[in-house]
Each structure stands twice: as structure tokens, then as C-alpha cells.
Amino acid sequence: MPPAASSPHPVTSGSAPSRDGTRIGWLEVGQGPALVVLHGGGRAATYYLPLAQALADRFRVVVPDRRGRGQTPAPAADRLDVLIDDVAAVVEATGAERLFGHSGGGVVALEAALRLPIRQLALYEPPLVSALRLDWLPAFEAALAADRPGRAMALFMRGLELGPPSWVPMWLLELLLGLLVRTRAGRDMAALLHTMPPEVRALRGVTADAFAALRCPTLLLTGDRTPPALLRAVDALIRSIPDLRRQVLPGVSHNGPDVEAPAAVAAVLGAFFAGGGAAASGARARAVAT
Numbered sequence: 001m002p003p004a005a006s007s008p009h010p011v012t013s014g015s016a017p018s019r020d021g022t023r024i025g026w027l028e029v030g031q032g033p034a035l036v037v038l039h040g041g042g043r044a045a046t047y048y049l050p051l052a053q054a055l056a057d058r059f060r061v062v063v064p065d066r067r068g069r070g071q072t073p074a075p076a077a078d079r080l081d082v083l084i085d086d087v088a089a090v091v092e093a094t095g096a097e098r099l100f101g102h103s104g105g106g107v108v109a110l111e112a113a114l115r116l117p118i119r120q121l122a123l124y125e126p127p128l129v130s131a132l133r134l135d136w137l138p139a140f141e142a143a144l145a146a147d148r149p150g151r152a153m154a155l156f157m158r159g160l161e162l163g164p165p166s167w168v169p170m171w172l173l174e175l176l177l178g179l180l181v182r183t184r185a186g187r188d189m190a191a192l193l194h195t196m197p198p199e200v201r202a203l204r205g206v207t208a209d210a211f212a213a214l215r216c217p218t219l220l221l222t223g224d225r226t227p228p229a230l231l232r233a234v235d236a237l238i239r240s241i242p243d244l245r246r247q248v249l250p251g252v253s254h255n256g257p258d259v260e261a262p263a264a265v266a267a268v269l270g271a272f273f274a275g276g277g278a279a280a281s282g283a284r285a286r287a288v289a290t
Contacts, residue, residue: 009056011049013071016093019085025071026064026090030056034096035273037063038087040103040258041199042156042192044069047258048102054266058274059098064090066105068195078198080111080206087112098273102257103127107203110211110237113218122219122269124257125226128233129204133159141197149190150178156196161229162254208236218244219272221265223252230254245272 015025027045029052037048045063052061066086068076077083087108090096097119101109106126113121136159143152154174156162164173180186218241222234238246249256249264257265 009053014062014093015071016089018082018089020082022067022074022086023072024064024067024086024089026062027052027071028060028062028094029053030059030061032059033098033273034094035059035061035098035100035269036087036090036094036096037061038099038101038105038109039063039066040105040255042189042196043103043105043258044192045071048262051257051262051266054263055270058270060094062090062094062096066108066195066199068198069192076195076198078201080202083108083199083202084112084115088116091116091118098122100124100269101126103254104199104203107206110214111206113214113216114210118216120219120273121214121216122221122272123237124221124265125223125230125254126233126237127160127230128206128208128236129200130207131233131236132229134200134204135159137197137200144193144197148178149181149193150174150176152193153177153181153189156193161227208233208240211237211240212242214241214243216243219268220244220246221249221256221268222246223249223254223256223260225251225253227254 009029011027011029013025013027015023018024035055037052039045039048045065048063052063055061065072067074097117099109099113099118100122102124103126106123107128109121109123110126136155140152140155143155151174154170154177158170181190220234220237222231238244247268249261252261
């Protein structure tokens with residue numbers, strides 16, 4: 001279950017048709033310039049409401065659901081052009097010129113910023129699929145087909161080095177996650193697992209080199225507790241994106257925006273987007289020159 005939002009801004013919803021006619025739905029809070037937030041893989045818009053609430057005093061924060069979840073129940077997309085069309089529909093409908101993407105949503109945001117009139121781009125640990133091990137994916141899909149979500153979660157966590165240390169046996173990790181999916185929060189996470197293989201296929205051809213063509217100011221956020229496997233993509237992006245500022249959030253890992261530290265992430269994002277592109281150091285963030 002996503003963490004509860006702490007601010008009183010009312011949450012409303014909207015939708016717009018994508019190129020193929022599918023309506024892309026979103027949740028939104030706040031008033032001001034529109035800021036689109038793209039959620040991570042295996043996540044949905046509701047997980048980002050605490051982040052949105054923390055930004056809502058200054059921005060109209062629009063959090064679309066990608067296909068296969070929440071406000072957009074169509075089957076998950078397995079083509080990059082469809083993912084970009086969906087973002088374009090939201091950007092056009094809301095007039096947004098600011099874009100933030102977390103994890104897989106960050107990869108979608110990068111591709112969207114190459115094609116759409118985005119003035120400012122912020123990212124949190126976009127894991128370029130081309131830089132990741134994917135040998136776990138067939139077993140992951142088999143576990144989903146066999147209705148074993150605990151095993152699927154274990155394979156995903158172990159494959160991307162997100163889970164407990166490698167000395168924890170796979171059977172124990174699977175057992176613990178099997179217990180987790182019996183809880184409400186675990187059931188919510190398990191219900192989104194089916195969206196991951198199509199999106200991995202959609203993003204697997206994305207490489208860092210293409211983003212040398214980005215022309216908007218870009219803020220790249222990472223946590224200092226993030227597993228090395230996810231930071232390899234960050235290093236590649238640092239070498240490629242021309243107008244880039246990186247900031248590291250101490251004490252935070254890969255789920256900073258949605259679970260661990262939405263208020264801290266919002267503070268850094270708010271300074272960046274309000275400042276026209278210059279990233280400012282927040283109370284819990286330290287700047288790293290690139």
C-alpha cells in the first residue's frame with residue numbers, strides 16, 4: 001500500500017486520448033504550472049501522491065497511470081512509441097513543459113523529452129534496460145504464469161540486486177515475499193507485476209548515446225544507498241547528457257520518490273523546477289559536480 005499523503009490538497013482525475021484512441025488517465029493535485037510525474041515500473045500513480053502533495057503548493061502535479069494499472073486499465077504497452085504517444089497525450093492536454101520520471105518512468109521521460117516540447121527534465125535513477133542483466137526475465141514470466149507472485153518478486157529483486165544479500169537463499173526470499181503478498185500492500189504490488197515484462201521489452205533498446213541530443217536542463221537524482229547495478233546506467237547518462245546536474249540524496253535508495261523520502265525528493269524537485277533549471281541543494285541533498 002502506498003504511503004498516505006500528508007497534505008490536504010484535493011486529488012482529482014482526468015484523462016486524454018492517446019494516438020491509438022486509448023484514454024490515458026491521471027491523478028492530479030495542486031495549482032500552478034503543470035508538472036507531469038511518470039511513475040516507476042511495477043508502480044502506479046497512487047504511489048506518488050505523497051510526492052505530488054509535497055509539490056502541490058507550487059505546481060499542478062499530474063501523475064498519469066501507464067497502461068495496465070489504475071486510471072488506464074488497457075493492456076500494458078510493449079512498444080516504446082506507444083509509451084511516448086501516451087506521454088504526449090498527457091503533455092498536450094495539460095500544457096506541461098516540466099517532466100519528472102522515476103526508475104522506468106525516467107527512461108520514458110528521457111525518450112519523451114527528445115520528442116516533446118519539454119523545457120525542464122528531472123530523473124530519479126532511470127535504469128537503462130540495455131545496461132541491466134535480464135537473464136531472470138523468462139523465469140519471472142513463468143512464475144507469473146504459474147500464479148507464484150512471491151517467486152516472481154524474488155527473481156526480480158535478486159536479478160537487479162535489489163534484495164537482501166546474496167547469501168540469503170532463494171527459497172527463503174521466496175517464502176518471505178510469498179507471505180508479503182498475502183498482505184494488502186503485497187497484493188497491491190503483486191497486481192502490478194504483469195506490467196513489467198511488456199515494459200522491459202519496450203525499453204530494452206534504449207541506450208544512453210541517444211540523449212546527447214537533449215537540449216533541456218536536466219536534473220539527475222540518485223540515492224547514496226542504491227544498488228550498484230542501477231547506478232551503472234546513471235554513469236552512462238552522465239557521460240551523454242549535455243546540460244546535466246546530478247544530486248545525491250543521503251540515506252535513500254531506489255524508492256526515494258515513492259516510499260522512502262518523497263518530501264526530500266520534492267524539495268529538490270521544487271527548487272529545480274521553480275528555478276528555471278538550476279538545481280539547488282536541499283536540506284537532505286548534496287550536490288555532486290558532473
